[in-house]
Amino acid sequence: MAWLNKSDTEKNSPRKSLWIKCKKCQSHIFENEWIKHLNVCPNCNFHGNITSGERINLIFDKNTFKELNSNIEPVDSLKFVDLKGSYKDKFEANKKKSGLSEAVITGYGKINGIDVSAAVMDFRYLGGSLGSATGEKILRASNYSYENNIPYIVFSESGGARMQEGILSLMQMAKTCSGISRLNKKNIPYISVLANPTTGGVTASYAMMGDINIAEPFAVIGFAGRRVIEQTISQKLPDDFQTAEYLLEHGFVDAIVNRKDLKNYISNILSFYNR
Amino acid sequence: MAWLNKSDTEKNSPRKSLWIKCKKCQSHIFENEWIKHLNVCPNCNFHGNITSGERINLIFDKNTFKELNSNIEPVDSLKFVDLKGSYKDKFEANKKKSGLSEAVITGYGKINGIDVSAAVMDFRYLGGSLGSATGEKILRASNYSYENNIPYIVFSESGGARMQEGILSLMQMAKTCSGISRLNKKNIPYISVLANPTTGGVTASYAMMGDINIAEPFAVIGFAGRRVIEQTISQKLPDDFQTAEYLLEHGFVDAIVNRKDLKNYISNILSFYNR
């Protein structure tokens, strides 16, 4: 659970601490308690990140999830180098640290007995960013739905497009959506689950295109970054701006569902699919 | 031109006057001048009503318009009687006065050489209201487009559904739109021209469903009546509320076109149709 330290606890809290500090209410939660609650704050219901593996365990019937295309990995096609070094070094370090070879795990499995194809993003790997390999895996997963006539589900948790791949990352928006477009034509249901955070190019592509969009409580979901908007308007934004609750009110998500209820919620919806 | 007296001049101005008072700027315009300008105020560009016959002359190539279904007329199926008498008496009086047998003339013709089917509403007849016979004629006109694969154009000028036919008038919204729906499926272009006024059930059905919606300047276009809304909100509405200009700003009409330019504007659009 080393990743928890990065993504859900204060970076400067010492690793040895068994307390997790909730990002939202700032309560200190005993680590076991936090994990027992599926990384949800028992005090304020803030939903922290969970790993793709944990998500899969949570959603899929035991031993039914079969990963596909794990062999697809990024390349540093632009030889991108910034202040902190090369993209290649970065994704290799991320791989080492997270044990993941991309920001998404894709495959198929059963949810309360219903067959689906799925893509599960993982924030640990480069902030869940959308690169070429990410896009390839997500498209292949939707094509698996297309070919097998089974519903498609994506769990998003992403900072957006992966800058280090330049325009190629932007094009993954079109690539993944071309897959969604095919599902639409064939009338195959697509459910998008938006976890905290889902922003930028991921929100502006497949994550917002669900036939049904489901958000986790308090998830930040938006296109432009908060800071960018505050610069544009030269004033502070309200606290609830770009939250799941804000998006529900503005008509962009169908429901906000607690993590513990998500599996049954999804399978309930899928049970209505009649083809 | 007796109707001008009712619809475009002050009712209490004596008929013998050769002056038309503009509804918008209140200027007194010499009648010949008014007619020469196609019933448009030379002072403020307010577009007054024109008869269906004048509209046809204005839009269609000479002697190309052929009327269809002129035999369709209203019946007083509800035996509707209000304070002023029966619906039957009312529409018969309207027929006598206007020479029209319904609030719409339908048929086909050529616009700068392009074949179209068209419905031209006429405000003189019961305020251009939508009754069963109106709806039947409008549906038949769209079906003429459907069967002959030619574009469809409706010129609306209507106070809305015809109350004296009760629910049957409401159902004409669904009836006329079922015709538009068929045109959509067959990808046959439908142009809606909205003249002053186009309100209520006519706006909330075929008039707003144009692939291209064109409004005449200053035309009042809306769903709920001004007075009803003012009662709801207990305050006066701004002057431009529900005008063509307001609708353009809010994204509901493609263009505001002067009456004198309308024929060429429409034929320019139709010249792009490529089937």
Added chain:
Amino acid sequence: MSSKSKKNKTDKVKKNQKPGLRKAGNGLSPWEIVKISRHPARPVFQDYLKLIFYNFIALHGDRRFADDPAIAGGFAKIEGNKIIVVGHYKGKNTEENIERNFGMAKPEGYRKALRLMRLAERFNIPVVTIIDTPGAFPGIEAEERGQAESIAKNITEMAKIKVPIVAVVIGEGGSGGALGIGVGDKILMLSRSIYSVISPEGCASILWRDAAYAPDAAKALNLTADALLKLDVIDEIIEEPSKGAHTGINKTAENVKKSIIKNLKLLSNLSVDELLENRYKKYSNMGKFADKKTS
């Protein structure tokens, strides 16, 4: 095909529904029926959601601007049938009514309804709509966001929805605001509900120049279920107690359920092409006019 099934329907009505139909009008004036249709205790959409629908999964939002609380909808089951249900959502008390805008929808409500109906197409399950509204909301923001466009769009698109649509008027069928979710293959109506092109008060204030003539207008408008059945606008009257559904909620709900199930079954036998062709014919036959050439 359409006219045949229409005939069947009419026959059935004559055989089975006539007594109810007569009872519907029996002893009650149209204005009394108007008042029953608006009775504060009259069961509303959320009552039926509890009584006859189950596994309801509420879905939200028009994906454009907002989620309109005046219209609710989502997946639901009714006697084992998977459906999408969409309806006007009046409140049960003043507070709820203010929140729900008295069931008066804005454009985002109609757009949400259309989105859900298209979802029904994707999932290949029928649509049931529940109509109960004084009318579409007559406010500035509704006009400025396209009240007319949203209703027009729904009416036009509902003609193409490739799954069966059953519409049920349970209270007030208020004009375009009702029709905006009302273009169905079958239109059912509770015997004390109304469906009208304009409210009796509105009609009276225009044609009688005094809203106090509403009872006269109610009579003239032919807005009761039995009048509408005679006009071939609705397909079936659903029985409710003589004094109104609120005096026998469970029995009324049971009748509503039976009628919905019966009609869903009838429609399920049709192919998509037949369904859409019948729907087109149904609406193309709406209205009464004279054909002077042939008459």
Added chain:
Amino acid sequence: MSSKSKKNKTDKVKKNQKPGLRKAGNGLSPWEIVKISRHPARPVFQDYLKLIFYNFIALHGDRRFADDPAIAGGFAKIEGNKIIVVGHYKGKNTEENIERNFGMAKPEGYRKALRLMRLAERFNIPVVTIIDTPGAFPGIEAEERGQAESIAKNITEMAKIKVPIVAVVIGEGGSGGALGIGVGDKILMLSRSIYSVISPEGCASILWRDAAYAPDAAKALNLTADALLKLDVIDEIIEEPSKGAHTGINKTAENVKKSIIKNLKLLSNLSVDELLENRYKKYSNMGKFADKKTS
């Protein structure tokens, strides 16, 4: 089919475009090209509307909320070809830019664009999109009306539009705001225009923690036409004067016209099925990744 035509294209590029491609990069750093792409005198959409399009009929509105002045579009002709043209509309001066929001569209702009593309389907004429935006507008109202949804929807729907789509980047191709009207069968780019996932300044302030590193970011991002052609993201580079289109507007416009016409002709030979299949293949092939199993 797609890979074959891709090969053909690549061959052609190798034969005909290489000199231009070389010239494009020649002597100019990516950052200099960024500055040229944003030059205040650089021709914008309305210049091309005057120079290469004619019979333009502007159409307005998203039929939902507003008409966004940051995106313009309508019917037009180009060398005898009937098309729908849609593009970002930057102003020619500060006043116009404020009115047009500097070509930064809001959701209603993208929704208008989609409406017009569907109109092209109805009229059966191709779509030409003109891309020139710093990005989608990053403001509260844009977020609250669904900036993300509107772009996502366009990208998804453009994959299905049943007529050819040619996209031309004439200045700034700013991220999702560009892609929102940029999913074409052919993507053309002026040699001094840019197309990037993020502005160099934005990238620098995140990855270099200082916007002053924008020139470095510009280089790293590979945002120039020649870089994008090598990455198989665009199909063709359109020549412009070395110092920028504003130093030779007429000649540049002529080149843009020729390129559009050439590509419209190529696409007009395809059936709708081929067109959509090729479009799908084009985008499904976007990106570079390692397949560890096969490599």
